[in-house]
Amino acid sequence: MLPVLRKHSLLIGKCYRKVISIKYLHTMKLNSTQMDCVLNPGVKQLSSIFTKHGYEIRVAGGAVRDLLMGITPKDLDFATTATPEEMKEMFDLEGVRMINTGGEKHGTVTARIEEENFECTTLRIDVETDGRHAEVEFTKDWLLDANRRDLTINAMFLGLDGTVYDYFDGSKHLQEKSLLFVGDSDTRIKEDYxxxxxxxxxxxxxxxxxxxxxxxxxxxxxxxxxxxxxxxxxxxxxxxxxxxxxxxxxxxxxxxxxxxxxxxxxxxxxxxxxxxxxxxxxxxxxxxxxxxxxxxxxxxxxxxxxxxxxxxxxxxxxSKREREILFFVMEHRHKALQAETVKEMQDLAVDMKIGEGRNKDIVLQYVSEVLKYASRVDLLEHFTDWDIPKFPVNGMMVSEKGIPRKQIKFALRDLVDEWKKSNFSLGQ
Structure with missing residues (x-):
């Protein structure tokens, strides 16, 4: 259950010819158990640095949403009223190492504290967008930054004192399990399709x-x-x-x-x-x-x-692996759907491993995927418990029998077929 909301009146403001339609800022307080997921030693040190230098910093976006859903966030992104130049000056004074400086033009400075990276981004306004990229200007207004985000559930901030700042009813929509864009949906989409x-x-x-x-x-x-x-x-x-x-x-x-x-x-x-x-x-x-x-x-x-x-x-x-899986499933899905025994799928794996020289782990993954596609749980269990046996013949052995070099691969192929028919027992 989400905490009780408190409502505070806000003026309706204009920003770069866009009207932000908002009547209330909703705030709530997370309990100490929820905040324990956030306040590790590195975050506490980061917070103290910003406070010491007179800047505000809050957790932004997805991590706030996850906390309200009872999910421990995997990553924390931070928003701040400090500009990139102010952050760099502050971190230099405090002896904090900064990495990945390429994000500065977008307002992001990454600080390295307690062997952890913290991405801190200046509050921003989208001045101009083309549906793919945006030109931004920095601001100190949390509302204006929230207004440029995509969905209401992603437009919340969390103060490190446990206060959630919700400008567009994101917490309400999260509780209702409804998904809405911030403000005008056409505008939000056209900013980034x-x-x-x-x-x-x-x-x-x-x-x-x-x-x-x-x-x-x-x-x-x-x-x-x-x-x-x-x-x-x-x-x-x-x-x-x-x-x-x-x-x-x-x-x-x-x-x-x-x-x-x-x-x-x-x-x-x-x-x-x-x-x-x-x-x-x-x-x-x-x-x-x-x-x-x-x-x-x-x-x-x-x-x-x-x-x-x-x-x-x-x-x-x-990727190449993704491409191969798509083609493999397309080629063999009917075989998996119609297979009567696991032996048919084992033979397919042997053809790939020995006939095509594929890596064993790849072979097992690909055949398992086609069995999942067919939902052949009966065969999948037996197949995953099976290990591809070692073929007891090689080209040198065939050559020693007087088979011409050009015929060796054909002889091996025939031997593999006989080996499969014997349920992989020939030569043992």
Whole structure:
């Protein structure tokens, strides 16, 4: 249960010709147990330095959201009223080492304290945006900084005394498990079109059901979906692969396609949403957690041809391993669906390991993924308990039998086939 909110009146202000519609600042106090997740020795030292020099510092964004959800934050990002130059001067005086100076132009200075890095960013205003990048100016107004953030649940700050500062009802929306953009949704999206995908990713983190979307949010996304064409494939892929494996991942992919997002992230017009729903439902029914399945395995469910996969890969710029998993699942999914015994999948692994010379760990992962795609829990358990046996013959042994060099690989292939038929017992 979230703490009781206190409301404080604020004036409605103007900033760079934009009206910030806000009536109340909500504040609440976290208890000491919640703050213990934040106040480690490094944070306490960081706080004392800023206080000593007359600057305010608060935890910003996602960490505040996670704390209110009862989740221990993995990372802490800090916002401050100090400018980069003021922070550098302050840290120099205090003998604090600074690293990653490339972030200064965006307002970020990274301090190294107690063997931990702390990213401290000056409060900012977006002066000009093109849907991908923003030119910023520094401010000392917490409200103006909150107004430039994407979602209300990410626009809260936490003072190191335990006070949460909530300018746009983020805590209320978090409690209601609803997702809304800060202020005008069209404006927020046009500042950075990647926020369309961030909407779906965070929906998967906080929503209580697969289709409880605010209709106005979806309409705004549909109006602005073309802007995703401006976003690099690398940035798109970071978001998409998180969406796929979060709660309601299958429903979210389908909803994204319904909103017209598909072509802008590399999915074909014919992406098979009905099969996507089928695969996710099958995994749920079989008890395979989405977190245990590779994102490419799940995405493969909507593709029907190699050409579609090639176009998708060209758009998202994924890794070689991710590319291989997609093609492998596409090629062997029907085999896994129709397999009668685990031996058929073991033979596939042997062909890859011995016939293609693939690394054993890669072979085991790829075959396991295709079994997960098919939700063949019966075969998966036996397969993961099995180790690929060592083939008892090599090229030198075949050559010693008088087989011509050009025929050795064909002879080995035939021997592997006989070895598989013997259930890997020949030569023992």
């Amino acid at each position: 990647l926020r369309i995908l961030r909407y779906f990713r965070f929906y998967g983190r906080i929503a209580s059901g697969p289709d409880n979307h605010n209709p106005e949010m979806l309409e705004s996304i549909k109006r602005n979906v073309h802007g995703l064409g401006k976003i690099s494939g690398e940035r798109i892929w970071v978001e998409v692969k998180k969406i796929v494996t979060c709660s309601f991942g299958g429903d979210l992919i389908v909803k994204m396609v319904e909103c017209g997002i598909g072509p802008y992230i590399g999915l074909p017009e014919s992406y098979d949403c009905s099969n996507v729903k089928c695969i996710f439902k099958r995994c749920e029914d079989s008890g395979i957690p989405l977190s245990d399945i590779h994102h490419m395995t799940l995405l493969a469910s909507g593709f029907s041809s190699e050409e579609e996969c090639i176009n998708f890969i060209a758009r998202i710029k994924c």
